[in-house]
Amino acid sequence: xxxxxxxxxxxxxxxxAQPVKGVSFDVTAGEMLAIVGESGxxxxxxxxxxxxxxxxxxxxxxxxxLAGRDLSDLSERQWRSIRxxxxxxxxxxxxxxxxPVLTVGEQIVEVLRIHDKIDRRSARKRAIELLDLVNxxxxxxxxxxxxxxxxxxxxxxxMIAIGVACNPKLLxxxxxxxxxxxxxxxxxxxxxxxxxxxxxxxxxxxxxDLGIVAQWADRVMVMYAGRKVEEGLPQPVxxxxxxxxxxxxxxxxxxxEVGQHYRDGPLLEIPGSIVxxxxxxxxxxxxxxxxxRASCGQAVPPIKLISDGRYAACxxxxxxxxxVSHDALVGA
Amino acid sequence: xxxxxRILSRARRVIVQAIPTALGIVILNFFLLQLAPGDxxxxxxxxxxxxxxxxxxxxxxxxxxxxxxIQQLLNYLNNLAHFSLGYSPRYGMPVADLIGQRLPxxxxxxSVALSSAIVIGVFLGSIMALFSGRLPDRIISIASLIxxxxxxxxxxxxxxxxxxxxxxxxxxxxxxTIGSGLTGIHALLDRARxxxxxxxxxxxxxxxxxxxxxxxxxxxxxxxxxxxxxRAKGVSPLRLTxxxxxxxxxxxxxxxxxxxxxxxxxxxxxxxxxxxxPGLGRLAFEAVMARxxxxxxxxxxxxxxxxxxxxxxxxxxxxxxxxxxxxxx
Numbered sequence: 001x002x003x004x005x006x007x008x009x010x011x012x013x014x015x016x017a018q019p020v021k022g023v024s025f026d027v028t029a030g031e032m033l034a035i036v037g038e039s040g041x042x043x044x045x046x047x048x049x050x051x052x053x054x055x056x057x058x059x060x061x062x063x064x065x066l067a068g069r070d071l072s073d074l075s076e077r078q079w080r081s082i083r084x085x086x087x088x089x090x091x092x093x094x095x096x097x098x099x100p101v102l103t104v105g106e107q108i109v110e111v112l113r114i115h116d117k118i119d120r121r122s123a124r125k126r127a128i129e130l131l132d133l134v135n136x137x138x139x140x141x142x143x144x145x146x147x148x149x150x151x152x153x154x155x156x157x158x159m160i161a162i163g164v165a166c167n168p169k170l171l172x173x174x175x176x177x178x179x180x181x182x183x184x185x186x187x188x189x190x191x192x193x194x195x196x197x198x199x200x201x202x203x204x205x206x207x208x209d210l211g212i213v214a215q216w217a218d219r220v221m222v223m224y225a226g227r228k229v230e231e232g233l234p235q236p237v238x239x240x241x242x243x244x245x246x247x248x249x250x251x252x253x254x255x256x257e258v259g260q261h262y263r264d265g266p267l268l269e270i271p272g273s274i275v276x277x278x279x280x281x282x283x284x285x286x287x288x289x290x291x292x293r294a295s296c297g298q299a300v301p302p303i304k305l306i307s308d309g310r311y312a313a314c315x316x317x318x319x320x321x322x323x324v325s326h327d328a329l330v331g332a
Numbered sequence: 333x334x335x336x337x338r339i340l341s342r343a344r345r346v347i348v349q350a351i352p353t354a355l356g357i358v359i360l361n362f363f364l365l366q367l368a369p370g371d372x373x374x375x376x377x378x379x380x381x382x383x384x385x386x387x388x389x390x391x392x393x394x395x396x397x398x399x400x401x402i403q404q405l406l407n408y409l410n411n412l413a414h415f416s417l418g419y420s421p422r423y424g425m426p427v428a429d430l431i432g433q434r435l436p437x438x439x440x441x442x443s444v445a446l447s448s449a450i451v452i453g454v455f456l457g458s459i460m461a462l463f464s465g466r467l468p469d470r471i472i473s474i475a476s477l478i479x480x481x482x483x484x485x486x487x488x489x490x491x492x493x494x495x496x497x498x499x500x501x502x503x504x505x506x507x508x509t510i511g512s513g514l515t516g517i518h519a520l521l522d523r524a525r526x527x528x529x530x531x532x533x534x535x536x537x538x539x540x541x542x543x544x545x546x547x548x549x550x551x552x553x554x555x556x557x558x559x560x561x562x563r564a565k566g567v568s569p570l571r572l573t574x575x576x577x578x579x580x581x582x583x584x585x586x587x588x589x590x591x592x593x594x595x596x597x598x599x600x601x602x603x604x605x606x607x608x609x610p611g612l613g614r615l616a617f618e619a620v621m622a623r624x625x626x627x628x629x630x631x632x633x634x635x636x637x638x639x640x641x642x643x644x645x646x647x648x649x650x651x652x653x654x655x656x657x658x659x660x661x
Binding site: 048051053079080081082083084085088089091093096097098099100101102103110111114115146159162 | 479557558560562563564565566567568575576579580597653654655656
């Protein structure tokens with residue numbers, strides 16, 4: 001089976017800066033792929049690139065194929081017919097992502113009427129169904145509400161309704177739950193999970209919350225400084241992280257296990273910041289890496305297939321770290 | 333809450349606020365005008381050139397100018413309570429009639445100037461925002477900067493020089509061809525020819541403001557998250573600009589336009605004088621020179637009512653444009 005979306009060596013540049021330095025990955029139909037990484041790792045830019053929303057002065061290279069169709073050199077007009085219909089997107093800030101002067105109904109109807117040739121009345125009917133689908137109570141009344149009359153969780157549901165309105169094959173959720181509190185977060189993720197199963201839609205979940213990834217994602221891809229550094233199924237990746245950055249991320253997350261509560265000792269951190277790798281010649285993580293060697297500064301380590309479905313971009317992986325468990329690292 | 337309900341509650345509040353505001357304006361202006369040296373009797377006497385002390389006393393007592401200031405104020409307020417604006421010693425007619433003659437001229441001039449300033453300004457501002465940083469933006473920016481900084485009367489004089497004196501296309505003053513006896517559509521066209529130059533010289537300053545304001549507001553709205561959402565929906569650029577960007581950008585512009593109505597009334601004084609346009613502004617100017625305070629108070633009261641009314645209209649417009657306004661009460 002060919003993947004739904006194939007991204008090959010996708011890179012984004014602004015002037016002399018190169019925030020996304022070439023990432024390749026596939027998305028299979030119906031799967032939930034999580035992209036994790038800290039601020040500045042290029043995950044949001046990658047997402048915007050997938051839906052053709054990068055600023056016009058951005059330099060894009062590489063290829064993106066959706067269901068076999070090459071999207072790399074589509075015109076703006078062609079992109080418009082894909083956005084909202086074949087690829088939906090929801091954003092981080094539910095508070096500001098909806099137009100304050102239009103009712104939520106108008107905003108859902110708008111996307112329906114752009115892509116499907118339907119009249120106003122049936123579009124409205126469909127919009128009510130969609131609000132119902134995303135579990136908004138009293139959808140028939142809520143449809144005439146303005147965004148400011150809804151809570152953050154409700155607004156994000158409306159955003160999801162807009163995102164899935166035209167049954168897209170792929171939904172990109174860019175930090176879609178970051179601004180919500182934890183209970184609402186779980187509800188929204190549950191909703192996304194149900195929707196992708198019911199609508200047979202792939203979801204790219206962009207987040208920096210490893211807990212979310214562990215619980216919801218089918219596959220995880222870790223990005224650092226514009227490159228993919230590790231990829232695999234969530235459980236193996238979290239149990240045996242290969243890349244030192246992934247290990248650092250995991251060590252920096254609070255865990256409920258015995259001896260790892262924050263009361264028992266400080267949380268570990270990854271020293272330095274992503275900016276420190278701006279002019280790095282070799283591995284971008286080298287200045288922050290506890291295991292860096294002189295050879296790491298020579299060239300960018302390529303991403304390699306380690307075992308079935310597991311990729312990592314660290315030359316030390318097979319020799320040294322293959323079997324080191326997370327617990328051992330954190331306990332150290 | 334529904335749109336009509338929101339607008340109604342807004343209207344109620346405006347009316348409640350308008351009455352004390354208007355009263356305050358009248359009383360404050362009354363005392364301010366008392367500070368000016370001389371009164372109508374002085375001016376009338378000076379113009380007559382042969383007034384005796386007795387005639388002046390007679391004029392003063394006839395118009396109640398010899399009463400104590402407080403008494404004069406109470407008389408004026410009493411008149412107002414009976415819906416009378418008083419009597420003009422200078423023109424020898426009731427102030428209400430005098431204003432009634434001049435008000436339409438000013439209102440027409442103002443509304444033509446303001447509406448064309450808004451329409452053209454928003455249009456030019458949109459072009460500037462769409463082409464921001466590129467040539468059309470630069471050219472309109474410079475032009476608007478020039479219009480913004482040149483005084484209206486000078487523009488008026490230059491317009492007269494160009495279009496009336498040199499080219500002879502448009503009349504240099506007045507509001508219609510005297511004694512032409514035109515009726516219907518021809519009379520309207522004739523008046524339209526007369527309003528072009530005064531309206532343009534009144535409008536250019538505001539046009540420049542609206543163009544720059546629209547540009548700034550649109551560029552700001554353009555970077556909002558909901559515009560990105562709209563783009564992610566596949567909205568076309570035209571629809572994006574009109575429905576998502578411009579509608580949100582119009583909110584600060586309507587606020588400014590409401591505030592400018594009072595400024596326009598002030599600007600009308602100069603422009604009406606330059607173009608001898610028979611409007612309130614010129615009447616106010618003449619009333620000041622003649623110390624005809626009852627006329628001036630009448631004009632000030634009326635202007636304040638116009639400003640309050642327009643602000644209320646702007647409030648309503650905003651309540652319609654922005655559902656978040658007028659929600660809380």
